[in-house]
Amino acid sequence: MTDLNDVYQRLAAAYGPLHWWPAETPFEVAIGAILTQNTNWKNVEMAIGNLRRAQALTPQALSELSRDALEQLIRPSGFFRQKAERLQLLCAYLQTHHQGRLEQLLRQPLEQARRELLQLKGIGPETADSILLYAGDLPSFVVDAYTRRLFERLGELRKNQSYEQIRERFMARLPAAADLYNEYHALIVEHCKRLCRTRPRCGDCCLGAICRHARRLAPPA
DNA sequence: GGCCAGGACACCA
DNA sequence: TGGTGTCATGGC
Numbered sequence: 001m002t003d004l005n006d007v008y009q010r011l012a013a014a015y016g017p018l019h020w021w022p023a024e025t026p027f028e029v030a031i032g033a034i035l036t037q038n039t040n041w042k043n044v045e046m047a048i049g050n051l052r053r054a055q056a057l058t059p060q061a062l063s064e065l066s067r068d069a070l071e072q073l074i075r076p077s078g079f080f081r082q083k084a085e086r087l088q089l090l091c092a093y094l095q096t097h098h099q100g101r102l103e104q105l106l107r108q109p110l111e112q113a114r115r116e117l118l119q120l121k122g123i124g125p126e127t128a129d130s131i132l133l134y135a136g137d138l139p140s141f142v143v144d145a146y147t148r149r150l151f152e153r154l155g156e157l158r159k160n161q162s163y164e165q166i167r168e169r170f171m172a173r174l175p176a177a178a179d180l181y182n183e184y185h186a187l188i189v190e191h192c193k194r195l196c197r198t199r200p201r202c203g204d205c206c207l208g209a210i211c212r213h214a215r216r217l218a219p220p221a
Numbered sequence: 222g223g224c225c226a227g228g229a230c231a232c233c234a
Numbered sequence: 235t236g237g238t239g240t241c242a243t244g245g246c
Contacts, residue, residue, distance in 0.1 A: 037228040043244055044227085078243040082229085124229045144227050160236080189227055 002156040004173050008180070011187035015194075020186040026135035027102045028057050033130040034086050034122065035077040046076035059100045063091035086122030093120055106136030114140060125163045133185070139176040142185040143167050146192040 023029040031051065035044040048057075050073040056062045062070065070084040077083060091100075097116075098104040106113055110132065117128035125143070132140040143166045151157040157166060174180060 033227085036226085038226065038241085039228085039243075040226040040245070042226095043242095046244085076243060078226090079228090079241045080243080082241060086229090122229065126228065130227080142227085146227065162235095185227090193227085 002151065002154050004156075004170065007154070008184050008187070011191055012183065015187055015190045016183060018183060018186040018190055020182060021130075021134035023134070025057065026106065026131075027059060029135035030090065030102055030131045031057065031062075031087065033127045033134070034083055034090070035074060037079070037083070037127060039078050043077050047074040050074065050076070059091040059094045059102070063088055063095065082122065086120075089121055090123070102131075102135060106132070106138065110138045110140055113138065125167070129167070133178060133181055137178045137182075139171075139178045139181055141167050141170045141174070141181045143170070144185070144189070146189050147185070150188055150192060 021029050021032065023032055028048070032044055032048060035047050051057050051062070054061075054065075054069075054073055056065055056070070056073065065073070065088075067084055067088065070087065071080045074080050074083055074087070093116075094100050094102055094105065105116060108116075113136065114128055114132055117123050117131060118125065123131075129140045129142040132138040133142055143163055147166070148157060151166075152159060157169075174184075
């Protein structure tokens with residue numbers, strides 16, 4: 001069984017500290033979490049830049065935009081029609097149930113806040129956990145494609161394990177600390193992104209026996 | 222010009 | 235429960 005703390009220490013020594021998430025407010029974190037769904041972060045930055053220039057980075061301002069106007073602002077992030085709907089559904093929910101304040105939703109106990117986010121259309125487990133962790137400072141471990149790739153190659157995860165299984169596995173073996181989960185996820189992404197640049201498929205380059213980096217990270221047999 | 226990126230959902234067997 | 239198609243843009 002992989003020593004998750006050892007992996008963390010090695011990643012932190014190589015890349016850290018990273019201090020995620022790049023955003024000025026909790027709501028901006030949530031915007032980014034939705035916009036980055038299956039999308040390169042650079043495209044998300046362009047879309048957020050457009051929203052910032054339009055002064056639309058609050059639930060109130062964003063919900064007052066017409067759907068078409070919002071779609072055009074976030075167009076660089078791709079999937080702009082469904083993401084515009086998802087953003088405005090989140091805003092509508094916050095205004096109806098939390099006085100238009102994401103912070104109020106995030107002041108609840110972790111699992112309650114998570115259930116509320118997950119019931120919203122367009123917010124799945126990874127997006128919810130990113131919002132909880134990076135906007136709410138709540139200890140919810142984020143599992144993304146990079147997490148799966150890295151730990152499958154390290155022999156820690158099997159293919160086709162469910163999101164919830166993986167999340168629970170990590171949370172059961174790490175202290176429930178938001179700052180740790182925050183940095184750990186950021187390090188996993190940073191590690192995979194750097195190594196992905198050298199090969200077209202990250203799964204073939206940064207993981208497992210064919211990858212020097214992954215071999216170095218793996219604990220001795 | 223093809224492939225990929227910090228997912229989620231609807232639909233089907 | 236698990237597999238597949240769809241959504242779409244910009245960088246490499």
